[in-house]
Every structure is written in structure tokens, then in C-alpha cells.
Amino acid sequence: xxxxxxxxxHSTASDGTLSPAALMRAxxxxxxxxxxxxxxxxxxxxxxxxxxxxxxxxxxxxxxxLSVTWNGATVHVVGLGVRRDCPDLNQGLQALHEFRxxxxxxxxxxxxxxxxxxxxxxxxxxxxxxxxxxxxxxxxLVDAGHADSVQAVFRKxxxxxxxxxxxxxxxxxxxxxxxxxxxxxxxxxxHPARYKLKRGRLRRLIGExxxxxxxxxxxxxxxxxRDEYFTMARHARDFGLMASAGSDFHGPEHPWLAxxxxxxxxxxxxxxxxDWPLAA
Numbered sequence: 200x201x202x203x204x205x206x207x208x209h210s211t212a213s214d215g216t217l218s219p220a221a222l223m224r225a226x227x228x229x230x231x232x233x234x235x236x237x238x239x240x241x242x243x244x245x246x247x248x249x250x251x252x253x254x255x256x257x258x259x260x261x262x263x264x265l266s267v268t269w270n271g272a273t274v275h276v277v278g279l280g281v282r283r284d285c286p287d288l289n290q291g292l293q294a295l296h297e298f299r300x301x302x303x304x305x306x307x308x309x310x311x312x313x314x315x316x317x318x319x320x321x322x323x324x325x326x327x328x329x330x331x332x333x334x335x336x337x338x339x340l341v342d343a344g345h346a347d348s349v350q351a352v353f354r355k356x357x358x359x360x361x362x363x364x365x366x367x368x369x370x371x372x373x374x375x376x377x378x379x380x381x382x383x384x385x386x387x388x389x390h391p392a393r394y395k396l397k398r399g400r401l402r403r404l405i406g407e408x409x410x411x412x413x414x415x416x417x418x419x420x421x422x423x424x425r426d427e428y429f430t431m432a433r434h435a436r437d438f439g440l441m442a443s444a445g446s447d448f449h450g451p452e453h454p455w456l457a458x459x460x461x462x463x464x465x466x467x468x469x470x471x472x473x474d475w476p477l478a479a
Contacts (some may be wrong), residue, residue, distance in 0.1 A: 202461045204472060206235040206260060207277055207389060207417065207445020211327050212244030213264075213332040218451030219244035220251035225451070229256045229459025233472065235260035235279060235445065240295045241330055242283045244479065259474075263288075264389055266295060267367040272396070273367045275389040276408075277417065278379035279447070279471065285382035289368060296330070298368055303331035305365045306357075310336075315345065315361035333357050334449070376411045385414040385471060387443045388420040391431055402434065409438045410454055415471040419444035419464055421456035430466040442468035 208221045217225060219236055227232040236248040245261045252259035253261050263278045281288065307319025321339035322331050326422035337352040346352040356363040370378070381384045388408055393399060405416065417423075419432040419442075433444045442464050448456050464470060 200463060201230070201459060202419070202444055202463050203230060203232040203459075204444060204470075205231050205233070205446050205448070205458060205461060206262070206279055206329070206387070206443050206471070207237050207264070207420070207433045208448040208458070209234065209238050209264075210236060210244045210248065211216070212236075212241055213238035213330050214326075214332040216448060216452065219248035221362075222448075223248050223251040223255060223257060223259070226258055226458055231455075231459055232258070233258040233260065233475075235262040235277075237264045237277050237279075238261035239264050239275075239330065239332060240266055240292055240299065241280070242289075242292070243329070249399070250411045251470060253259045256429050262384070263379075265375050266367060266370050268318045268367060268369040268462075269372045269407075270400075273369060274372075274394055274404065275432070276372075276375055276379065276413075277387040277443070278382065278384035279387060279443070281379060281382040281384035285378070287381040288378040291374070291378045293371055295369065299332075302365050302367070303336075306336055306363050309365065310363045313356075315343075315356075315362075318363070338365060353465060361428065371426060372407060373411050376408075376413060386412070386416040387417055387471065389417050390447060391416050391419040391434070392420070392424075392427040403469065405434055405438050409440060413440070415441035417445055418442040418468055419461055421446040421448065422460070425462075428462070429465055435469075436467060441471040441473075443471045 210219040217330045223341045243285050249259045267274050310318040321336040325338050326335045337349040400450050
């Protein structure tokens, strides 16, 4: 049986390809009843998504996917139930936005030195004009014929040691959780298996996250294999954390991350939504 809850998805407010309203319509059509919008480092799509979700009768969870630097690695923390009017969070996001602008320009410069002209302008044209991500660069490079898939672009151009790689300089874990909690949100480590951290280092991350007041880890994710669901469920139980579930949906052109196809959480998990009043 598929889950009717999806707590990790993206829209055109960051690097998704559906507008916030269209994302809510797609969720409803897929049988989802509780849907979050968690765009990268921005709250811009929440008002539109919330209004459309209300029209459709969906339980809407306002969220964000925050970029964090932890011990030299970039990890993502999803905030669920955040308020859009929190000064601490909004001031922090402004600083991240300024870094993202510089990073995009620097990626363009580095790719140009590698013989790929116009990458910044191409990525900008594929974005909403405010937030330019590595995914926008990847889509441009695919369209320009430099690779046959977004995944291939990342491997060839955008990871450490490749021409377009620019290291992230994000918020640290403690401050990031502080912003999310100040905004009334619950913090979730997004797709923990995706970081390819060795077991000891991953458990160190989870332990520090728990000590800083983090509430949950994403056990079921569109980025996880079936075996990884059960591994992450065990980590959640070991650290006394709740479990979350999210597709990490970016658009219908990525069918392996489809809406409405997440399995139920493994037995023994305590869902992050268990005390939410409207999520039943």
C-alpha cells in the first residue's frame, strides 16, 4: 500500500519544474492527502501552494529544505511546519541567497574556463530568476548536448574535482536548526543515505543532530533503496528520533521520484506526523 503523505517536494520556487499550485494539483491527483512544499533555501512558494492545497482539500505542510555545512560536508535539513514571517529564518535565508548568487556566477566562470560558454546565462534562463541551483546548470548542459542526463552532468561536471564544482558555504548545523525551531518548525535530516557517509560518520551526524534538538530523519525517501529504508529506520530508533517520508519530487520528467508512490514507513517507526491534528 502506498502512503498518502509526502513531506519532501520541490517547485519552480527553487529547482522543481511545476509551479507550487501545479505541484499541489499533481499531489491530489496522485492520491496524496498530506503534502509539504520544501524548496531549497526559500519560502517563496508557500503562499501559492497553501492556497491551492486548501482549495483541493489537502492538508498542507509549509516547509523548506535548508542547506547545511557539517564537518566539511553539505547535508540538507528539511523544516516542516515553518512560519513564513520568522525574522531569524528570513534573515538567514537572505545570506544563503547572496551566496547562491555568487556560487552560480562562479560556476559559470569555471565552466567557461573549461570550454563551455554561456552556462550561467543558460541556467539563469531555466530558473525563476532568483534562485539558481546546480540542477539548473545540469538541465542546461543536457540541453546543450554535453551529457545525456542530469545524473551524468553531475558526475562529469558538478561534483568535487570536476570543472563546474564550487564548494558550498552554508549555515552550520546548530544555527540552521535554530532558524527552523525559531520558525516553529520540526527539523528532519533529508535523504541521509544519499550523502554516502560511512556508518560511523553518519551516526555521528545523527547524534549531533539529536543533541541540537533535531526531531526526525527521512526514513522513506525517493533517494533511498528498500534496504536503506530499514537501515534508516534502525538509526531513527537507535537515536530516539521520529521518522519522515518524502519523494524529493522535482517534476514529472523524473519518473523514479514519482508522487504517490512512497511505501509506508517500516514497522516500529514513530511518524513525525503522529501528533499533527489534521494529518489522519
